[in-house]
Amino acid sequence: MILEIEGKMLAIDEDGHLLKLADWSKTAACALAEQENITLDERHWEIIDLLREFHATFELSPAMRPLVNYVRSKLGGEKGRSIYLMQLFPPSPARVASKIAGLPKPENCL
Amino acid sequence: MNDNVTDNTSATDGSKRILLVCRHAPYGTSLARESIETALAAGALGVDITLLFINDGVWQLYNHQQVSVIAAKNHGAMLSALPLYGVERLLVDEKSLSERGIKASNLTDIAEVIDKDQVKHLLANCKVILSF
């Protein structure tokens, strides 16, 4: 499948993940979010930045539990809760946010 | 995926404790990688698990792994995510370290060094062993 962003054609798989992670940009993130009916604001970006940092540090796309723990360690207990992440990236925050953040599809087959 | 995984293994009686024995060095084969993926899955699912790094498995914890050209992910980086996954019990066999001339300061600080008797105790007291 193809996602068209400002005249650029980005290849995505049928789950909506970018096929080439190098295609990711902030504009691409907005388009990917749109596919999920999410309009990104600064609360979303804060989490997206953390996810990219998580991936750069650990070379993993996080499952829910480590994502919550990581957000808690970086942004505190108010935001490091699954309910908060659920509101931002429904219905499955780890999966949806990873997709928007341009991380590889989690393959831990959970 | 069986939903009852979390329910049945979160029992605190210890009777279902799983010990993951990691005996292989990273990179040469995918065994180390697959053992860590098992641990990550356990963490994500809330399954109580302990990791024992022994024999060549201790190389997995060796500091400053720099994966640039070889077609592999940085094993040390993946390992260091385990505490975030809730996998806290990472134990290293002291004898394996000394046999290889590795000092505890050469290891990532997420693991605890244990001696021969503690290894025996660990093996004797787990319920089931996953051998990697």
Next chain:
Amino acid sequence: MKFTIVILGAPYSGETADTACRFAEAVIAQGHNIYRLFFYHDGVHNASSLVTLPQDEIQLPQRWQQLIDQYHLEAVVCIASALRRGVANDIEARRFGKPCGNLLEGFELAGIGELLDAAAHSDRLITFGPSS
């Protein structure tokens, strides 16, 4: 008693698959149950329908398949290990834009959670490591 058998070796590259299959047959012959067969690491090749060899040699995947079919065994192939090694069912093959799936009937792709579940719920778990 309920056994789980973990198979980490590919057929023909080594003896693992043969040893594990003989063990499974002996378990059943003695009237015990097999809770799950779990194919991980190179063991996923046991589930490939593309394995081909001369008529006078034992077709290990088919031998597994017969056992699975006859005794209604649960044979789980780790999905991440399988996809990395070119073993997939039609659904996964399509999902990743590959021409066709090759998972033998009787085997199913699932996550590592199934291994952890088996560790928690079997009376005995035995791992057959790769020979090579």
Next chain:
Amino acid sequence: MILHTVNKSPYANQCLVDCLTTAATGDTIILIEDGVYGATAGPLFDKSLPQLSELDIKLYVLRPDFEARGLHLGQSVLHFSLVDDHRFVELVLEADKVLSWY
């Protein structure tokens, strides 16, 4: 009590020695596949013997794998018992858990 399985030749691989160093009193070891060469007990294996005799560890060899290689007992200083696949299953049941060395 642990049943240890070893599937590599001690002349090529460290895992039998590693197993012997880790096994505890009362444990059981079964040699399978190329591990059965361990029952021929050349000088390499003998290094671990003194410790082994102190430990009361029962030693088994999987007969089909042993015979396939043309081996026979009597060369080893240690006492090994040959077992078939059925006895292997029983050994797993007699132990609390299995640790596989490969």
